[in-house]
Amino acid sequence: MEQVQREAMEYDVVIVGAGPAGLSAAIRLKQINPDLSVCLLEKGSEVGAHILSGAVIDPVALNELIPDWKEQGAPLNTPVVEDRFYMLGPSGALRIPNALMxxxxxxxxxxxxxxxxxxxxLAQQAEALGVEIYPGFACSEVLYREDGSVKGVVAGVVGIGKDGKKKPDYQPGMELLGKYVLIAEGVRGSLAKEIIGKYKLSEGREPQKFGLGMKELWEVLPENHRQGQVTHTMGWPLGTRTGGGTFMYHLEDNLVSIGLVVHLNYQNPHLFPYMEFQRFKHHPLIEPVLRGGRRIAYGARAITEGGFQSVPKLYFPGGALIGCSAGFVNVPRIKGSHNAMKTGMMAAEAAAAALAAGRAGDELVDYETAYQNSWVYEDLKRVKNVKPMWSKLGLVGGLALGGLDMWMNQILGFGLGTWKHGKPDYATLKPADQARPISYPKPDGEISFDRLTNVAFSGTNHEEDQKVHLQLKNPEVPIGENLPIYDEPAQRYCPAGVYEVVREEGKPPRFQINHQNCVHCKTCDIKDPAQNINWAVPQGGEGPNYPNM
Incomplete structure (x- = not known):
């Protein structure tokens, strides 16, 4: 194998990913010790370019990190003034009294x-403290010391063509070395996946569970806007056996964020999550809000849903997992940002203490201990059964028992034991001939849109001639196995139209990967029934460019 010569830069702490967890960790490190050298690497073209969330944020962690955030101009401009919960049918809605929740x-x-x-x-606050932030730097490789511990990452490799050969603009990237490396890549990050596997961090835990969240940002007519109103629905269009739900949040400036989350343990391979989302927007509760408005952005992202039972061991030799790289989403609340921020802060505190005591290289056991004594742990513990109960009992039974379990935790301090999740999400599909086909209405181009048109509103872009970042372990599997058994679900579960089964007259079907469409949601890496697709990072700065998402 060719030895690549790279420049190296050394830091006290290297952080991979400028989401809520990574940024909070960076800020906390510099708050504790301004002399620490902290490097934060982000694969998006700018901080925030790849961030996608509903989002309704609980400010509990932000209050701890930057108590005067209001005076500092943090963009939390719309307090929630009204909560609405609905159970939907195809043409009607039953509002659930807030008192029952x-x-x-x-x-x-x-x-x-x-x-x-x-x-x-947050990036502005971090830079003001002296954190070095490098957007457009995709981290493609973990570097290890001779003793097996993580010593850093390779970032910024560009100029490798589809054929695997170096192009004229080839750059080998840099080695960013840290006494500690914090992995904050978000859901199903490629480095986190490698590290979790190498150090067996999920051993003894339940398998991680996931959802697919799709979101559009709309500018609606002023008369349809209710700033601060928050709506969540369950039921239609997913039905009672497929887990998931929807959200509609009225922000400032006549903006409304609307989305659908589909739990990725669904069984029917004919299910088309994107089209379920488009169909949902025509519900009589929703369409009047959007009618006359305009969609201004679209995106999709996987969500970690395993919660309490699935959180892996948080530290490894040389570093730690923080935020959604470990999975701290509270599923019924549809919230994870507060937990991501707090875990970043706790890991930073453990790393800073180790460095101050001259214990660089020691495993960050104190981070795990801090987590187990934190409100993050309690936040996840009290809702730990909602997801597995829903998966096993369906919408009605699962929510009834899950609600009872949450009430018991609220009143008594304990619930109905700890339920298991069961199969990983890739193993839940039924064969296509044993599942009900689903017919979807054609998008009307005003409220609902075809997939490729919407992808254009994600701002996603990838250079055509580069090593394809969606890698097939065996190129024969999509057509040879997945197509005859599952009608190749990749052509439906991908929310960006990356995967196609191309049928041409007189020729056998062909599997095509349109990698330039990818919005980095990682669903393919999670849901492929053969676990044949590996999502790796493309060149830095590529992928979606989300505005105000």
Missing amino acids: PPLMNNHGNYAVSLGNICRW
Whole structure:
């Protein structure tokens, strides 16, 4: 193998990913010790470019990190003023009284926000403290010391063509070396996946579970706008056996964020999550809000949903997992940003203490201990059964028992034991001939849109001639196995139209990967039934460019 010569830069702490967790860790490190050298690497073209969330944020972690955030101009401009919960049917809606919902579901004191803009603001705070932030630097490789510990990452490799050969603009990238490396890549990051596997961090835990979240940002007519109103629905269009739900948040400036989350343990390979989202927008509860408005952005992202049972061991030799790289989303609340920020802060505190004591290289056991004694742990523990109960009992039974479990935790301090998740999401599909085909209405181009048209509103872009970042372990599997058994679900579960089964007269079907469409949601890496697709980072600065998402 060719030895690549790279320049190296050394830091006290290297952080991979400028989301809420990575930024909070960087800020906390510099708050503790301004002399620490901290490097933060982000694969998006700018901080916030790849951030996608609903989002209603609980400011509890931000209050701890930057207590005067209001005076500092943090973009939390829309306090929630009204919570609405509905059970939907195809043409009607039953509102669930707020009094029946466990108190933790109350959004009083929370804010409807653009999480991308919050990350952009956090980046300003980090840079003001001296954090070195490098956007457009994709981290493609983990570097290890001779003793097996993580010593850094390779970032910034560009100029390798589809054929694997170096092009004239080839750059070998740099080695960013840290006494500690914090992995904050978000859901199903490629480095986190390698590290979790290498160090067996998920051994003894339940398999991680995931959802696919799709979102559009709309500018609606002023008469349809209700700033601070938050709506969540369940039921139609997904039905009672497929887990998931929807959200509609009224932000400032006549903006509304609307989206659908589909749990990726669904069984029917004919399910087309993107088209379920488009169909949902025509519901009589929703369409009147959007009618006359305009969609201004679209995106999609996987969500970690395993929660309490699936959180892996958080530290490894040389570093730690923070935020959604480990999975701290509270599923019924549809919130994870507060937990991501707090885990970043706790890992930073553990790393700073180790460095101050001259214990660089020691495993960050104190981070794990801090987590187990934190409100993050309690936040996940009290909702730990909602997801597995829904998966096993369906919508009605699961929510009834899950609601009882949450109320018991609220009142008594304990619930109905700890339920298991069961199969990983890739193993849940039924063969196509044993599942009900689903017919979807054609998008009308005003409220609902075809997939490729919407992808254009994600701002995603990839150079054509580069090593394809969606890698097939065996190129024969899509047509040879997945097509005859599952009608190749990749052509439906991908929310960006990356995967196609091309049929031409007189020729056998062909599997095509349109990698330039990819919005970096990682669903393919999670849901492919053969686990044949590996999502790797493309060149830095590529992928979506989300505005105000």
